[in-house]
Amino acid sequence: MKKTIGGLVLLIALAGLQSFKGKPVQAPKPAAIGKATMDRGKRIYTQRCLVCHQVDGGGVPHLNAPLDGASLVQGNDKTKLVRIILKGYSDRVEIDGEYYSNNMTPLADLNDQQISDVLTYVRNSWSNRASAITPAEVKAVRAKTK
Amino acid sequence: MKKAFQILSLAMILSGYGISHAKASGDDPKKKPAKTVAADADNAGLKLPTGFGALVVAENIGRARHIVVNKQGDVYVKLTGRVNGKGITKLHDADGDGKADQITGFGQYGGTGITIKNGYLYASSDEEVFRYKLDDKENVIDTTKAEKIISGLINRRQHESKSIVLDNNGSIYVNIGAYSNSCQERDRQAGSLGRTPCPILDSAGGIWQFSADKGGQTYGDGVRYATGLRNVVGLDWNQQANQLFVMQHGRDDLHNIFPNLFTEKDNAELPAECMYALKKGDNAGWPYIYYDPFQNKKMQAPEYGGDGKKEGGKDAIDPVVAFPAHLAPNALLFYTGNMFPAKYKNGAFVAFHGSWNRAPLPQEGYYVVFVPFENGKPSGKWEIFANGFAGVDNITPRSALHRPTGLAQGPDGSLYVSDDQKGTIYRIVYNGK
Numbered sequence: 001m002k003k004t005i006g007g008l009v010l011l012i013a014l015a016g017l018q019s020f021k022g023k024p025v026q027a028p029k030p031a032a033i034g035k036a037t038m039d040r041g042k043r044i045y046t047q048r049c050l051v052c053h054q055v056d057g058g059g060v061p062h063l064n065a066p067l068d069g070a071s072l073v074q075g076n077d078k079t080k081l082v083r084i085i086l087k088g089y090s091d092r093v094e095i096d097g098e099y100y101s102n103n104m105t106p107l108a109d110l111n112d113q114q115i116s117d118v119l120t121y122v123r124n125s126w127s128n129r130a131s132a133i134t135p136a137e138v139k140a141v142r143a144k145t146k
Numbered sequence: 147m148k149k150a151f152q153i154l155s156l157a158m159i160l161s162g163y164g165i166s167h168a169k170a171s172g173d174d175p176k177k178k179p180a181k182t183v184a185a186d187a188d189n190a191g192l193k194l195p196t197g198f199g200a201l202v203v204a205e206n207i208g209r210a211r212h213i214v215v216n217k218q219g220d221v222y223v224k225l226t227g228r229v230n231g232k233g234i235t236k237l238h239d240a241d242g243d244g245k246a247d248q249i250t251g252f253g254q255y256g257g258t259g260i261t262i263k264n265g266y267l268y269a270s271s272d273e274e275v276f277r278y279k280l281d282d283k284e285n286v287i288d289t290t291k292a293e294k295i296i297s298g299l300i301n302r303r304q305h306e307s308k309s310i311v312l313d314n315n316g317s318i319y320v321n322i323g324a325y326s327n328s329c330q331e332r333d334r335q336a337g338s339l340g341r342t343p344c345p346i347l348d349s350a351g352g353i354w355q356f357s358a359d360k361g362g363q364t365y366g367d368g369v370r371y372a373t374g375l376r377n378v379v380g381l382d383w384n385q386q387a388n389q390l391f392v393m394q395h396g397r398d399d400l401h402n403i404f405p406n407l408f409t410e411k412d413n414a415e416l417p418a419e420c421m422y423a424l425k426k427g428d429n430a431g432w433p434y435i436y437y438d439p440f441q442n443k444k445m446q447a448p449e450y451g452g453d454g455k456k457e458g459g460k461d462a463i464d465p466v467v468a469f470p471a472h473l474a475p476n477a478l479l480f481y482t483g484n485m486f487p488a489k490y491k492n493g494a495f496v497a498f499h500g501s502w503n504r505a506p507l508p509q510e511g512y513y514v515v516f517v518p519f520e521n522g523k524p525s526g527k528w529e530i531f532a533n534g535f536a537g538v539d540n541i542t543p544r545s546a547l548h549r550p551t552g553l554a555q556g557p558d559g560s561l562y563v564s565d566d567q568k569g570t571i572y573r574i575v576y577n578g579k
Contacts, residue, residue: 051402051413051505058544060502061567062226066544088335092303101303105335105402 033124033132041121044114048107049122057126065100068126072096078119078133082141085115112138182485182558182575183244190572191547193534197487197578200532203562203571204237204246210564210571211258212309212477212552214267216284219556221246221571223564224260224269226307233257234269236286237571244573252289258307258379259320263358268318270308272301275320275356295357296320298364300350304333305377311390313383318358319390320368323377324351328397328449329433336403340449344433347373351432353381353392353424374430374462375422379499380478380553386492387522390424391466393475393496397436397447398503404448412454414504417445419473420465421494421517421524431462439468467494467524473511474499477553477564480519485559486576493518495531497550497563502543509543512536514550514563532574535565 045053049067053059057068067073072080072095088106092099110118112135119138123130185199192200203221208229214222221237229235232251240247259270266277267286275296278286295318299308305323312318327334329344344351349365352373356363371390380393401413408416417436422428435444435458444459446452469475477497481490493516500512516531517524537547552564556573563572 046506051399051503054502054505054542054544056542056544058542060543063502063543090333101306103304103333105332 033120037117037120037132038124040114041117041119042125044110044118045121045125048110049118052102052104053122057122057128059100060102062098063100063102064104065095065098067122068128070096070128073122074128074130078137079141081119081133082115082138083145085110085119086142086145112136112142182577183242183560183573185575185577190570191534191537192532192572192574194532194574198574198576200572200574201244203239203244203573204249205568205570207235207237207249207569207571209566210235210552210569211307211566212260213554213562213564213571214260214262215554215556215560215562216262216280217557218283218285219558220285221554221562222260222262222267222269223552223571224257226256226258226566228254228256233271234260246571252286253292259310261310261312263312266358268295268310268312268358270310270320272306272308273297273299275299275308275310275318277358293361295359295361296363296368299354300325305350305395307379309379309381311381311383312358313390314385314388316358317355319371319381319383320354320356321375321378321381321392322350322352322354323379323395324375324432326433327376327399328403328447330403330449334399334403336405338403338449340433340447342450346433351375351377353378353390355426369426371426372422372424372428372430374428374432374434376432379474379476380496382478382480382494384423384480384519384522385482386480386519387423389522391478391480391494392422392424393478394420394422394430394432395474396420396471397432398472400436400448407448407453410506414507415440415471417471418465418468419471419475419498421467421469421475421478421496422463423466423522424463428463429461430465431459435459435462437465437468439470442468467517467528469496469498469515469528470510472501472503474501476551479553479555479561481555481561483555483559483561486561487578489518490516492520492522494524495553495561496528497553499549499551499566500536500541500543500546509541512541512546512549514553532563532572535563 052064059066089104115138116135120132186201190200208225223235233255234253237246238248255271257271276292302325304325309321330338332338353371354368355371356368377395378392396417400408418439446456446458476499479495498511514532517528518526535548548565549567551566554562561574
């Protein structure tokens, strides 16, 4: 019986390998983000974001939402991301299937370049890969946000 | 291939059936061994003092918050969030090996608080407290009959859990946490000052006392027993002092809110996580003060004119123990059992969920500590009792494998610890001589 199971496991493992043949698994190709942008973004992240969202971008379960792997962070709604930085976040809403208790403070004192850098950084750190957010995009959202 | 699978599955089902059947036949109480259960070979991954061992009672049962063990050794677990629609899980060990083999659920609400007293199981959601009548073996007689004794308690996301404990006089004590970090005009915002007087304290930021035996109570039926407590998750009734003891979660973000007054290191190390012995009418001082464990003083909060040097809170009580900052004490238990060595008798165990607000400095906590007590007062320094729950180096709150959340004492004197990260229930036993 034990032998049968062993053989079966091997078979399943081989079958698994077979199915991946020709399409190696790898992280999505990072967008072309300059090192200078990432370095500036990391500095702001460390000063202003890390205490809640943590060094691994994992947040704090049920208190502070994770950034790593978050659909909103990597999504196409850049306006929403810029607004969260400008206005903070205190909505009781489900984020990727979880609720988070703590309010996020607004960071509207950051300038357009700084917001662009830190958002680009979090969209391209840990497992995240998404396009950059430009200072012009931040400026446009800020103009429309009261 | 498919057929081989079917045969295999059938064989597994049959052998599995065989095991559970054998276990059920071991349910005869006369055959149950009286000796202490065996610890797991790896002590469930925990580091413990010499002579102690640990075993996993159950795992992956959901976000296990507070726990209580009935006189038969069944564990009732309060879940935050529900599993299969149920907010309370009962773990039963039919064959006496210490491992739960019958797991059942009831209660339609998530929450944190759970306790047993005077023939009832009490459990809380984040707004209400319920109770269930127990039979003489402390089994819930009818799990569908929850008597709602308190409702309408404030839940505004932050510090929403309601912890509960009873005294010996028919009262139940409920923590109602402050829905704020430090009662600022704008919560957690840099430079925002505190509201005076803090309006939160009317309905939260304290411990409320209600009747344990009366249905349909709300704020008007309760008494604000103690105030100025930001958020209490761990609390217990000390039988020797006949007094309520609580663990406060201290405030966050001194550096982030007042970067000119407090460094990142200050932020990580201030304020203390405090244990308070409460009397009716006590004020622990939140949000106007915080406790500095290095100066051993109550300091004026920066939201109210403090600067890290100015003392405050002349009318506020002092803590009986000051622990390092941000460790997040989620459970308090006074040990009255006979299994552990004499030094543990009547002492306090505290389960620290583990920090996040110490970042970017290393995180701390994620362990259970012990504080010796004599005659209802701390009689020595606290020490780490059970460590290794996080199971990783360079802990972050997400990467921690387990986070201690609840404590309970079994009828044999075992100490149970719950984990709300992965849903493991641990049982710590003493096998030394």
